[in-house]
Each structure stands twice: as C-alpha cells, then as structure tokens.
Amino acid sequence: MEKVYTTKTASQILGVTIRTVQLWVENGSLSAWRTQGGHRRISADSLETMLKARDKNQVSDKNQASANNQEIRILIAEDDEALCLLYETVILGWGIPIKIEIVKNGFEALISLGRNIPNILITDIGMPGVDGIKMLQQIRADDKLTDVEIIVISGLDGEQIQSRGGVPKGVSVFLKPVPFALIQKKIQSIANKNFMQIKS
Numbered sequence: 001m002e003k004v005y006t007t008k009t010a011s012q013i014l015g016v017t018i019r020t021v022q023l024w025v026e027n028g029s030l031s032a033w034r035t036q037g038g039h040r041r042i043s044a045d046s047l048e049t050m051l052k053a054r055d056k057n058q059v060s061d062k063n064q065a066s067a068n069n070q071e072i073r074i075l076i077a078e079d080d081e082a083l084c085l086l087y088e089t090v091i092l093g094w095g096i097p098i099k100i101e102i103v104k105n106g107f108e109a110l111i112s113l114g115r116n117i118p119n120i121l122i123t124d125i126g127m128p129g130v131d132g133i134k135m136l137q138q139i140r141a142d143d144k145l146t147d148v149e150i151i152v153i154s155g156l157d158g159e160q161i162q163s164r165g166g167v168p169k170g171v172s173v174f175l176k177p178v179p180f181a182l183i184q185k186k187i188q189s190i191a192n193k194n195f196m197q198i199k200s
Contacts, residue, residue, distance in 0.1 A: 003044035023082035028177030106130030
C-alpha cells in the first residue's frame with residue numbers, strides 16, 4: 001500500500017502552510033485523494049518528488065555564480081502566492097542556471113520588462129492591474145521585446161480566451177495545472193542556444 005501523508009503533515013515536511021498544500025493539490029502539482037470522511041491524503045511519492053526538486057535547487061544555487069553568462073532570465077507574472085512558490089521550487093530544481101523574478105500583476109510586469117528584458121515571460125491573463133490580453137499585445141508591439149518567449153498559463157479555455165480578444169501570434173497558451181515538462185523543454189532549448197553562442 002502506498003505511503004500517504006495528511007495535509008498538515010505534508011505542510012510541515014515542505015515548510016509551507018496547509019492552504020498552500022491544498023492549492024498545490026487543487027492545481028495538480030501534488031497527487032492526492034480524499035478518504036470516505038472527506039480528508040485529503042497526499043501521495044508520498046509526489047511529495048518526495050517536490051522535495052528532490054528543492055534539493056536540486058540548493059545545488060544549483062551553489063553553481064550559479066560561475067554560470068552568469070548562460071543564465072536564463074524568467075519573469076513570472078502571477079498573483080497566486082502558492083503557485084509562485086511552486087514555480088520557484090520546481091523550475092529552480094531543474095539544474096539550469098536560471099534567475100527568476102516574480103511580479104503580482106500585469107502593471108508590475110510591464111515595469112519589469114522596461115527595466116530588464118527576460119528570456120521568458122510566464123504569465124496568467126486574469127490578473128488584477130492590467131488586462132492580460134492588452135498587456136500581451138503591448139509587449140508584442142514593442143520591438144525591443146520581440147525575442148521574449150511568452151508562455152500563458154490560464155484557467156480559461158481557448159474559446160474564453162478568444163472571446164477576450166485572443167493572444168498575439170507566437171504566444172504559447174497552456175491550461176492549468178502548469179505543464180512544467182513543456183516549460184522545462186523551452187527553457188532547456190534557450191539554455192542550449194545560449195551555450196552554443198558562448199562557445200562560438
């Protein structure tokens with residue numbers, strides 16, 4: 001029988017709040033099910049996978065200083081604090097030299113883009129502050145930002161997004177829960193490209 005944890009125990013092991021664990025379960029980042037009494041049980045394998053990602057993050061941080069030339073800059077625009085923490089835990093655990101900046105809304109994202117251009121922007125389109133679709137259109141209209149890879153992670157389906165005006169051409173759109181495997185492929189591709197440019 002597979003080992004499981006209660007939500008409270010999982011939160012203590014991960015060092016986060018119970019609410020954060022609940023949100024991670026709801027968005028599919030942690031595997032869980034409910035007992036007949038309605039209580040959540042967290043898969044031990046799922047929790048240990050997240051812990052391993054955190055351990056890799058610590059190793060990656062030690063090697064970060066020597067890899068600045070290959071560093072991938074990622075800007076994440078997301079107002080869900082639990083999801084922001086999940087992004088950091090998973091992405092930094094991939095062993096790729098990455099610098100992450102997190103902002104809470106579209107207005108802050110536009111300010112950050114004007115100050116420091118990232119390689120990748122990961123954003124929701126339903127945040128407070130600025131209409132997400134208009135923000136993407138504004139970014140794509142800026143010649144200085146044409147090389148920014150934009151990934152939209154949304155709870156809205158394609159039809160709902162189109163009803164709001166649709167995203168600009170070349171923007172990748174994925175439904176929640178976050179498809180980390182696909183994001184990792186994009187980041188690794190950019191890292192490989194940077195490495196080849198440095199070698200040449």
